[in-house]
Amino acid sequence: MTLHSTNPEGRKPVIRCAACPIADRAVCSYSTTRELSLLEAIKSYRTYLPGEEIQSTGEAAAHVGSVVEGIVSLSRLMPDGRRQMVGLLFPGDFLGRATRDTAPYDAIAVGQVTLCQFDRRRFEKMLGDSPALNRRLLDMTLDELDAAREWMVLLGRKTAREKIASFIALTARRSRAPVSADGLHIALPLTREAMADYLGLTIETVSRQIGALKRDGLIILTDARHLVIPDLDALSAEAGDDVV
Amino acid sequence: MTLHSTNPEGRKPVIRCAACPIADRAVCSYSTTRELSLLEAIKSYRTYLPGEEIQSTGEAAAHVGSVVEGIVSLSRLMPDGRRQMVGLLFPGDFLGRATRDTAPYDAIAVGQVTLCQFDRRRFEKMLGDSPALNRRLLDMTLDELDAAREWMVLLGRKTAREKIASFIALTARRSRAPVSADGLHIALPLTREAMADYLGLTIETVSRQIGALKRDGLIILTDARHLVIPDLDALSAEAGDDVV
DNA sequence: CGGGGTTTTGAGAAACTTCAAATATTGTGG
DNA sequence: CCACAATATTTGAAGTTTCTCAAAACCCCG
Secondary structure, three states: OOOOOOOOOOEEOOOOHHHOOOOOOOOOOOOOHHHHHHHHHHEEEEEEOOOOEEEOOOOEOOEEEEEEEEEEEEEEEOOOOOEEEEEEEOOOOEEOOOOOOEOOOEEEEEEEEEEEEEEHHHHHHHHHHOHHHHHHHHHHHHHHHHHHHHHHHHHHHOOHHHHHHHHHHHHHHHOOOOEEOOEEEEEOOOOHHHHHHHHOOOHHHHHHHHHHHHHOOOOEEEEOOEEEEOOHHHHHHOOOOOOO | OOOOOOOOOOEEOOOOHHHOOOOOOOOOOOOOHHHHHHHHHHEEEEEEOOOOEEEOOOOEOOEEEEEEEEEEEEEEEOOOOOEEEEEEEOOOOEEOOOOOOEOOOEEEEEEEEEEEEEEHHHHHHHHHHOHHHHHHHHHHHHHHHHHHHHHHHHHHHOOHHHHHHHHHHHHHHHOOOOEEOOEEEEEOOOOHHHHHHHHOOOHHHHHHHHHHHHHOOOOEEEEOOEEEEOOHHHHHHOOOOOOO
16 A cells, blocks of 8 residues: 555654545545644544554543554453453544543554544544534444444344354455455454454354354355355355345 | 233423423533524423333334433344344433434333434434534433443353343442442342343343342342342442452 | 233253364564 | 464364253232
8 A cells, every 4th residue: 555664653644635545434524625624734644563552441542533544443351351342443433532531442453554643632622613523423423333233233142153154244245355256255354363352252163163154165265364255145144134 | 022002192291491300411411592492392202101112123213302211222133033132221311313214223112211302304404503412412422332332341251140240230320229228229120031132141041140149149139120239349349340 | 819921940952162282374583 | 495483273072151941930910
């Protein structure tokens, strides 16, 4: 990609908003050119390495911002080490709570991540003055709430097999996967451990259920992180949802 | 779902906003007197009987509104009958998506419920003009998102015992329960079935775990829906969360 | 008092986890 | 480019938790 050089600080040159790859989906997508120029003045870019902690629970967060590239996981760590992922942020998604000074969850970079950051206080101030930002943030938060609830159904009521099938089908839908004669080719963005934390399972169960789907011909593994879905409808049928 | 006697009227005389019991928490709580009078013009009250369906999945929702009295559950029913609750609305909470025309979940009255309703289209229109409403709705939605995520941790990683302990502790905190010499007296607002749907368990497991907490002296049941908590800290310790 | 619904209890089965170890895979320095 | 260490994934066997099925007990209301 264009924004690739990793400098030690994780700082990046500022991309002009007009050329921003997430301009149509980000928190600023309802904003006028005039408002964009105000945001442009307070934004900065930063990159994080795979596995790097962007924010940790209880820590004061100086910044909020948009995911430009990569994936960020939000998770809660229980005192005894159990971890549950509670959110997965893709490019365009917004990270952080403008109106709260400590982060309620750990935000961890999955793969390399680039954020478009704003100073939290200054962003909060702008939010107070901008109906466009406010409204966009509301719409995004409502979408996140819907996703969280869908996820609750998965966590509370689905079997391990359904969880895995749901996750793979979701990944297939989210990444506009290349279709070839043998099916959809997709890459799994998460490690088995991260999948387990996402789905409320152990890594062993994740591995076994992926194996089972493979044996049943619903997926074909090329390697541990890449697979082919010959028939997405058949896979989706294993996910336990209503036929959409 | 149980059959219930019909609710012929369900209409209630309009309470003046100035005398509204949820004025400090509702979606209108940031609004000026002037804006309240606009809302007052388009609001209506309606009551629902215990178990009555307020909205069902996929159905067009004509209204949105605030819970004034009672509790509303939001849940998703899977095609084979499994049900997962995804939200529990208390007085002051807002029901419905202004910017979406079909409800994504079933909204069911738990006990008798009174709503302060607005025509969805008209409310949506006001939302476009009102920073106060917008901002309040954003704050409420962020709180709901936090609650949903907390709940995801419970669903994905907690044991049955921890789930029950969490639920009882939560209920105790939410209902300013009367304290007497023997402890906190609380009423469980949900049936065992509703608790099971909330916690991602079966009714039998709910019943057994309540029995276990009782045997361990962490709760004292007066009847199936009323109990005493001698030591809330001890109960909370069973919930598996960080010590707060 | 009867009947519907709710809650509890029991026994066995199933799903998932835990512990343990083997097998890939990846990154690194020589 | 290879060997090696570190990490990630798979597999196996046994154990635990939770579910399922079945039935009894309880409770509220008319």
